[in-house]
Amino acid sequence: xxxxxxxxxxxxxxxxxxxxxxxxxxxxxxxxDPAGNPNFGIQDAWTDRVAEMSxxxxxxxxxxxxxVVEYNETQDAVGAGILDGHITDISYFSGxxxxxxxxxxxxxxxxxxxxxFRFINYGGGxxxxxxxxxxxxxxxxxxxxxxxxxxxxxxxxxxxxDLKGLKVRAPEGLIQEVFAAAGSVPVNLPYAExxxxxxxxxxxxxxxxxxxxxxxxxxxxxxxxPVYPGFHSMPLVEVSMNLDKWNSLxxxxxxxxxxxxxxxxxxxxxxxxxxxxxxxxxxxxxxxxTVHNWPAEERAKFRTIAMDQWAKVAERSENAQKVxxxxxxxxxxxxxxx
Numbered sequence: 001x002x003x004x005x006x007x008x009x010x011x012x013x014x015x016x017x018x019x020x021x022x023x024x025x026x027x028x029x030x031x032x033d034p035a036g037n038p039n040f041g042i043q044d045a046w047t048d049r050v051a052e053m054s055x056x057x058x059x060x061x062x063x064x065x066x067x068v069v070e071y072n073e074t075q076d077a078v079g080a081g082i083l084d085g086h087i088t089d090i091s092y093f094s095g096x097x098x099x100x101x102x103x104x105x106x107x108x109x110x111x112x113x114x115x116x117f118r119f120i121n122y123g124g125g126x127x128x129x130x131x132x133x134x135x136x137x138x139x140x141x142x143x144x145x146x147x148x149x150x151x152x153x154x155x156x157x158x159x160x161x162d163l164k165g166l167k168v169r170a171p172e173g174l175i176q177e178v179f180a181a182a183g184s185v186p187v188n189l190p191y192a193e194x195x196x197x198x199x200x201x202x203x204x205x206x207x208x209x210x211x212x213x214x215x216x217x218x219x220x221x222x223x224x225x226p227v228y229p230g231f232h233s234m235p236l237v238e239v240s241m242n243l244d245k246w247n248s249l250x251x252x253x254x255x256x257x258x259x260x261x262x263x264x265x266x267x268x269x270x271x272x273x274x275x276x277x278x279x280x281x282x283x284x285x286x287x288x289x290t291v292h293n294w295p296a297e298e299r300a301k302f303r304t305i306a307m308d309q310w311a312k313v314a315e316r317s318e319n320a321q322k323v324x325x326x327x328x329x330x331x332x333x334x335x336x337x338x
Contacts, residue, residue: 001332002190005055014235016098019033020059023250024056024057024058024059024225025057025058025059025245025248025249025253026059026061027058027059027060027061027084027085027241027245028060028061028063028068028083028084028085028242029047029060029061029062029063029083029085029086029087029239030063030065030067030068030069030074030077030083030085030086030087030088031043031062031063031064031065031086031087031088032060032065032074032086032087032088032089032092032237033064033065033070033087033191034063034064034065034191034192035064037213037217037255038212038213038216038271038275039146039209039213039268040062040064040256042264042267042268042271042272042316043062043087043264043268044062044106045122045208045267046260046263046264046267046306047059047060047061047062048262049260049263050200050256050257050260051117053256053260054253054256054330057135057253058249058253058256058257060084060085062087064135065190065191065192066147067085067235068082069082069083071088071092072092072093074086074088074092075090075092075093075096075136075138076136078137078240078241078242079137079138079242079243080137080139081242081244083242084241084245085141085239085240085241085242085245085300085303086197086238086239086240086241087144087237087239088236088238089104089105089171089235089236089237089238089296090103090104090236091104091105091171091172091173091174091175091325092171092172094171094172094173094174095172095173095241096136097132097317097320098173098313098316098317098319098320099132099176099317099319099320099322099323100132100173100336101171101172101173101174101313102173102174102310102313102314102320102323102324103125103128103129103132103171103236103237103323103327104173104174104236104237105171105174105175105234105236106255106306106310106327107174107175107232107233107302107303107306107309108184108302108303108304108306108307109327109331110127110234113145113147113148113186113234113288115246115334115336116143116145116234116236117143117145117262117265118334119327119330120142120143120236121142121262123334124326124330125143125326125330125332126140127144128322128323128326129238131144131319131322132319132323133240133243134243136238137242137243137244138241138243139240139241139242139243140238140241141238141240141241141246141248141257141258141261141262142186142238142239142258142261142262142265143236143237143238143239143261143265144237144238144239144261144264144265144268144269145234145235145236145237145265145268145269146209146210146213146234146235146236146237146268146269146272147210147211147234147268147269147272147273147276148229148230148233149207149208149210149211149230149232149233149234149235150208150209150210150211150214150226150227150228150229150230150276151205151206151207151208151226151227151228151230151232152194152198152205152206152208152214152219152220152223152226152232153166153205153206153223153225153226153227154198154201154204154223154224154225155204155205155224155225155226155325156225156290156292157205157292157294158292158294158298159294159295159298159301160182160298160301160302160305163179163182163183163184164182164183164184165184165185166179166183166184166185166204166205167182167184167185167187167202167203167204167205168185168186168187168203168204168205168206168207169186169187169188169189169194169197169203169205169206169207169208169241170186170187170188170206170207170229171188171207172188173313174309174310175207175232175233177309177312177313178232178302178305178306178309178329179207179232181305181308181309182302182305184205185209187202187203189202189203189206190209191209194206194208194219195217195218195219198219198222198223199222206219206223207224207232207233210272210274210275210276211226211228211229211230211279211280211283212272212275212279212280213272213275215225215282216275216279220283220289221238221288224288224289224290225289225290225292226283226289226291227291227292227293228276228280228291228293229285229293231294231298231299231302232302237268239261239264240256260324285306308321310324310327311324
C-alpha cells in the first residue's frame with residue numbers, strides 16, 4: 001500500500017510539473033477581410049475555439065486586412081516574423097511564383113467545397129502546399145474557402161459571349177488570365193475599392209466574394225446584374241503561419257491548430273451558404289436587381305477556357321508544373337476532369 005501511495009505522489013508530482021512547465025503561446029495573425037465582413041467574424045470565432053481547445057495555452061489575435069501590412073504583403077510579413085500568421089487567398093502571391101495562382105484558384109476544377117477539401121486533406125494538396133510555402137518561411141496549416149463565389153456586374157451577363165470587353169476586377173495571376181482569355185479586360189483592385197470602382201465605372205464587373213457578402217456590402221446596388229451561383233471561382237483561403245514558430249509548438253498544439261482549421265473550413269462554408277440563400281431570396285424580390293444563372297453549357301465553355309490556361313501557367317515554373325501535375329492527376333483519378 002505504501003508503495004502505491006508513493007507511486008501516486010510521484011505521478012501527481014510529474015503531472016503538476018508538466019502543467020507548470022507547459023508553455024503558453026500568443027500569436028498575431030492578419031486576415032484578408034475587413035473587420036465588418038462576415039468572413040472576419042467567422043475567423044475571429046475560430047481564434048476563440050483555439051483558445052478554448054488549448055486550455056488557454058494558445059492565443060491568437062486576429063487583425064483585419066491592412067492592420068499591419070497590405071493584403072498582398074502578408075506572405076513576406078509572416079516569413080519575416082512581422083506577423084505570426086495570416087488567413088488569405090494565396091493568389092495574391094502569384095507574382096512570386098505562378099504556382100500560387102494555380103493552387104489558389106484552378107478555375108473550373110471544383111464544383112463543391114468538399115472536393116477541394118478532399119484534395120487538400122487526403123489527395124496530396126497539404127504536402128504540395130507546404131512544398132510551396134516552406135521556402136518562404138511559412139507552414140501551411142490548412143485550407144478554408146468561401147465556397148462558390150457570386151459575380152457582380154453592372155451589365156447583363158448570360159454567358160461567355162457577354163464577357164467580351166468587360167472590365168473585370170480580378171486578382172493577379174491565373175484568374176486574370178482566364179478572364180482575359182474569355183475576352184474581358186482584367187483590373188487588379190483590392191476588395192475595399194470594388195464598390196467605388198463599380199459606381200464610378202472604373203470597372204463593369206467584379207470577381208469579388210460570395211453573394212451574401214456582396215449583397216450586404218451594397219455591391220448589388222451598383223452592380224445590379226449579379227450571376228448566382230457563381231461560374232468562375234472558389235478560392236483556396238489558407239491559414240498559414242511562420243515556419244519557425246510552427247516548429248516551436250508542441251505536438252498537441254500543432255494538432256489543435258490543424259483540426260481547428262478543418263472546423264473553421266466547415267463553418268465558413270456552412271454559414272456563408274446559409275447567408276447566400278437568404279440574400280438570394282432578398283435580391284430576387286428586389287425589382288432593381290436581376291440575378292442571372294448561367295446554363296450548364298455556358299459554364300462548361302468557361303471551364304474549357306480555364307483549363308487551357310492551367311496548362312499555360314504550368315509551363316512558367318517548376319512549382320507550377322508540379323501543382324498542375326498533382327492537381328490533374330487527382331482530378332482524373334476522381335473522375336472530375338470530364
